[in-house]
Amino acid sequence: MKAMVGYCLFALSTIVPAILFPDNYYVTVVGVTICTNIVLAVSLNLLMGYAGQISLGHAAFFGLGAYSSAVLTVKYGIEPWIAMIAGAFMVAVISYILSRPILKLKGHYLAMATLGLGIIVHIFFVQADQLTGGPDGMSGLPVLTIFGIPIDNDIKWYWTFAIFMLLSVLFSLNIARSRSGRALAAVHGSEIAAQMLGVDTAKVKSHIFVFSAVLACITGSLFAHQQDFVSPESFGFFFSIELVTMVVLGGLGSTYGAVVGAIILSLLPELLIVFEDFEVLIFGAILMTIMIFLPQGLFVAMEQAFHNFMNRREQGAANATS
Amino acid sequence: MDQLLQFLISGLTVGSIYALVALGFSIIYNASDVVNFAQGEFVMIGAMSAIFLLKDGMPYPAAVFCAIAITVLVGLALDKFAIEPAKNATVVTTIIITIGASIFLRGAALLIWGKEIYGLPPFSGDKPIVIGNATILPQNIWVMVGTGAAVLAVKYFFDKTLMGKAIMACSYNKKAAFLVGINVKQMLLVSYGLSAALGAAAGVLVAPITFMSYNSGVMLGLKGFCAAILGGMGSSMGAVAGGLLLGIIETIGAGFISSGYKDAIAFFVILVVLFIRPSGILGKAESDRV
Numbered sequence: 266m267k268a269m270v271g272y273c274l275f276a277l278s279t280i281v282p283a284i285l286f287p288d289n290y291y292v293t294v295v296g297v298t299i300c301t302n303i304v305l306a307v308s309l310n311l312l313m314g315y316a317g318q319i320s321l322g323h324a325a326f327f328g329l330g331a332y333s334s335a336v337l338t339v340k341y342g343i344e345p346w347i348a349m350i351a352g353a354f355m356v357a358v359i360s361y362i363l364s365r366p367i368l369k370l371k372g373h374y375l376a377m378a379t380l381g382l383g384i385i386v387h388i389f390f391v392q393a394d395q396l397t398g399g400p401d402g403m404s405g406l407p408v409l410t411i412f413g414i415p416i417d418n419d420i421k422w423y424w425t426f427a428i429f430m431l432l433s434v435l436f437s438l439n440i441a442r443s444r445s446g447r448a449l450a451a452v453h454g455s456e457i458a459a460q461m462l463g464v465d466t467a468k469v470k471s472h473i474f475v476f477s478a479v480l481a482c483i484t485g486s487l488f489a490h491q492q493d494f495v496s497p498e499s500f501g502f503f504f505s506i507e508l509v510t511m512v513v514l515g516g517l518g519s520t521y522g523a524v525v526g527a528i529i530l531s532l533l534p535e536l537l538i539v540f541e542d543f544e545v546l547i548f549g550a551i552l553m554t555i556m557i558f559l560p561q562g563l564f565v566a567m568e569q570a571f572h573n574f575m576n577r578r579e580q581g582a583a584n585a586t587s
Numbered sequence: 588m589d590q591l592l593q594f595l596i597s598g599l600t601v602g603s604i605y606a607l608v609a610l611g612f613s614i615i616y617n618a619s620d621v622v623n624f625a626q627g628e629f630v631m632i633g634a635m636s637a638i639f640l641l642k643d644g645m646p647y648p649a650a651v652f653c654a655i656a657i658t659v660l661v662g663l664a665l666d667k668f669a670i671e672p673a674k675n676a677t678v679v680t681t682i683i684i685t686i687g688a689s690i691f692l693r694g695a696a697l698l699i700w701g702k703e704i705y706g707l708p709p710f711s712g713d714k715p716i717v718i719g720n721a722t723i724l725p726q727n728i729w730v731m732v733g734t735g736a737a738v739l740a741v742k743y744f745f746d747k748t749l750m751g752k753a754i755m756a757c758s759y760n761k762k763a764a765f766l767v768g769i770n771v772k773q774m775l776l777v778s779y780g781l782s783a784a785l786g787a788a789a790g791v792l793v794a795p796i797t798f799m800s801y802n803s804g805v806m807l808g809l810k811g812f813c814a815a816i817l818g819g820m821g822s823s824m825g826a827v828a829g830g831l832l833l834g835i836i837e838t839i840g841a842g843f844i845s846s847g848y849k850d851a852i853a854f855f856v857i858l859v860v861l862f863i864r865p866s867g868i869l870g871k872a873e874s875d876r877v
Contacts, residue, residue, distance in 0.1 A: 319679055366862040372678055373622050377816045378861050380809070381854035388851040502809070506686055513683050542698055549691025553684055557673040560680045 272435065275524070279427045283420065293419035295535060300426035301488055302527040304433045306511040307520055308480035311437060313509070314518035315446065316473045317453035318368055319376050322383025323508045326478040328390060328500025329356050330485025335403045335495045336396055345409045349486040353479050360478035364471035383505045390497035402496025409490040422491045429487065433480060437520045449473060453518070514555060516562025525564040589720035594838045600727045600796065602834020603734035604630075607789035608811025609818065609826035610741060611782035617758035617821050618778035621670060621681045625689035626786055627808020628696075631801065633658045633787025634794040635696060638705045647710075655787040661692065662783025666776050689808070696801035704803075707794035730792045737788055738827050741781070745823065754778055758821075806850070813857050819866060 279300075283292050309323045333352030337343040343351070367378050390397050397403065409416045416425055440446045448469045451459035456466050489495045507530060515526025533551070537544045559566040608626055615623045637654035641647060669688050673681065710729045715722040745751040756764040757774045765771050789807075790799070797803075814833045818825030833853055840852035 313679070319682075370861055370865050373616075373820055374816060374861055374865060376622070376682065377812060378858055381813070381857050384809070384854050385851045385858075388848060392845075392847040392851075502805075509679070510683055510686070513679055517679065543694070545697055546691055546694030549687050549689070549694050552687030553669055553691060556676070556680055556684045556687060557669060560673060560676045 268438065271521070272438065275434070275521075276431050279431065283423055283427065287420045293423055295531065296423050297419075297426050297491060299528055299531040300423075300430040301484060302508075302511060302531045303430050303524050304484045305481055305508050306515070306523040306527040307433050307437045308477045308484070309508050310512045310518070310520060310523040311440065311449075311473055311480075312477040313512055314523070315441065315449040315453060316470055318470060318474070319372075319379070319509070320477075320505075321376050321380035321502075321509060322386070322505050323379075323477075323481055324500045324502075324504040325383040325386035326356055326360065326481040327485040327488070327504075328386060328495075328497075329359075330482030331489035331495045331500065332390060332397055332485075333482075334486040334489045335406055338407050339403055339405055340396070345407055345490060349483065352486055353482050356482040357475055357479050360475045361471065364474040365467060368467070368470040368474060380502070380505070384502055387497055387501045390500060397495075397497075400497060402494060402498075404494040406490050406493050409487075416490070426487065426491070429484075434520060434524060437523075441520070445469065445472070510552060514552070514563055516565030516568075519562070519565055519568075522562050522564035526562070529563070590842065591839075592719060593721040594842045595835065596721060596723050596727060598835035598838035599831060600730050600834070601838060602831035603730050604789045604793045604807065604830075605810050605814040605833050606827040606830025607734055607737060607785050607792075608807055609814035609830045610738065610823060611785040611789075612811055612815040613818075613821055613823050613826040614741070614778050614782045614785070616815070617823075618754055619666075619670060619775050620678075621685065622678075622812065622820075623665075623782070624682060624685040624808060624812075625665060625692060626782070626811055627804035627806070628689045628692040629658050629662060629783045629786025629804070630790040630793070630807045631696060631799060631804030632661055632692065633790030634707070634799040634803070635700050635705070635790075635801070636787075637791045638707055638794060638799065639700065641707065647708075651791050654791060655784050658783045658787035658790075659780045662779040662786075663776055665783075666779035670779070671772065671775070689804070693801055693804070700801055702800065704798040704800040705794075706798045707791070709795040724796075726795045730796070733788065733792045737785060741785070741823065744781075750774075750777065810850075810853065813853060817857060817860060 279296075282289070283296070286292055305323065305327055309320060312318050312320055312323075330349075330352050333355060334345065334348045337348035337351060338345055363382070367375065367382070370378050391400050394400075411425065414421070416422055441450075448459070448464045451462065451464055452466050452469055459466050459469075485500075488499075511526035511530045512523050513526070514529060515524065516522030533548060534544070537547055540547055555563060561569075608630060611626050611629065612623060615621055615626070633654050636657045637650050640650035640653050645653065665685075665688055669684055670681070673684055676684065709724070709726040711725050713724060713726070715724055716728075743751075745755055753764070753769045754774045754777060756767070756769055757771050761771050764774075810833065811830070814830035815826045816829070817833055818827070818829030833856075836856050837849055837853045840856075841849035844852060
């Protein structure tokens with residue numbers, strides 16, 4: 266019940282500004298970026314937060330989605346929806362094949378493998394210029410039509426992304442309470458203990474890896490249509506790192522933590538732009554400071570502080586009456 | 588065949604640099620279980636400081652010495668202000684902290700030195716030496732000899748000196764090291780300083796061959812990490828072997844397959860190695876504590 270209230274409040278906070286200020290820059294431009302980043306962070310959190318598997322290459326799947334939509338629609342004139350589904354299918358197959366050998370690795374070795382994967386995909390986007398347009402990227406994607414409505418202006422895109430984002434968040438909240446969510450939590454806690462309890466850990470991990478990759482891939486397809494432009498820059502190593510940062514900054518393992526992390530990392534560059542040359546320096550300093558002093562993440566730390574505060578108040582009230 | 592010799596020479600040169608970076612990775616990893624993603628920034632800071640000190644009229648050897656000293660200070664500061672305060676952080680959190688540190692250092696370098704690229708003059712002329720049909724630049728020899736000397740010095744330090752042995756003790760078991768009277772905090776600090784010095788040395792050695800700018804450290808750092816993993820994380824000599832091997836694979840791949848895919852080949856090899864041997868070529872198989 267409490268969880269539903271929280272979700273409704275969150276949904277309202279994305280809907281109300283769009284109704285009140287449909288032309289505002291912070292809704293149509295920053296809002297769409299925030300929604301994109303939230304879905305990506307939430308999808309990465311499924312893998313990192315729930316299953317405890319680090320990935321430094323998540324941007325690769327986002328990029329594969331964007332490029333499959335762009336290449337299939339622009340070069341081969343395929344319908345946007347079919348291109349999107351084809352991309353998702355391709356990423357599902359690739360991530361399934363890779364999941365077993367990759368997720369057998371642990372800790373820093375897993376970090377290295379996912380990082381390598383991300384860099385290889387990025388280099389492919391840059392080098393396969395006959396297909397991808399190379400460093401210059403591609404543009405001229407056709408308009409996406411959803412239920413007969415062409416998504417052809419900024420506010421329609423905002424609604425598309427907001428709904429997609431809200432569905433992803435709802436899904437992520439629910440998976441934690443499902444059978445597979447509990448299996449994931451067991452894998453996170455101790456893989457050997459989970460195996461002892463009869464959890465097929467390899468299968469659980471590989472499913473969540475595929476799922477997380479496909480979600481990022483679909484986001485990529487939508488992103489490509491919304492931007493009407495794809496270039497390798499958007500899907501590089503730094504973006505993967507940024508996604509990991511979002512998840513960890515908000516609080517690993519918490520869906521709303523990923524949401525908060527995504528919002529902060531999307532807004533920070535907008536706010537820091539006034540510092541001009543100092544932007545990078547301050548960004549690094551903020552990142553370090555939060556992680557040093559709140560290693561469990563901003564959102565989780567605030568949540569705990571709130572609980573402590575409420576408990577103390579209740580205790581105080583109890584003491585006063587007795 | 589001649590071509591192969593030429594590739595081998597450039598591969599060993601690049602590989603030496605990777606080896607130094609990887610050695611730095613593995614020293615910090617051994618001492619504190621942290622994969623320091625700011626390792627590449629040490630290379631950049633070392634090279635850029637030397638370049639600018641030299642520009643300001645300092646004699647070459649003094650500039651190199653000061654550049655290494657500056658980088659060591661940065662390394663000490665990294666441990667003191669970023670790693671030490673975050674004592675109980677998990678692997679992921681420390682990764683983010685060091686990534687934050689690397690972004691911070693890049694930002695600082697951008698402010699101080701701007702976006703332009705710079706190079707160092709070679710240590711001793713640039714007249715190529717001909718070996719058969721291949722040529723080798725004096726700077727290539729400097730890189731290889733410099734790396735060899737640094738690796739031997741590190742090996743001597745860990746095998747023979749009391750402080751080196753104390754650091755090794757910390758890496759095996761911090762609590763036990765503390766109980767026999769080793770100042771664990773100080774040993775960590777020394778490891779960060781040493782690792783920064785190795786990075787700076789790599790930067791100074793390579794700056795006459797490749798140009799440097801404020802963000803040159805990123806790829807070098809990642810390749811160093813690659814090399815450290817290839818050799819088996821935590822094994823110092825494994826890191827050196829991994830670095831040399833990576834350099835050779837990369838140059839041969841670039842020469843015979845495609846130079847555009849040079850970096851992709853390096854990472855592809857890493858993936859294949861990890862799939863076959865999940866703990867690196869020279870790494871010991873790990874077992875979980877239940």
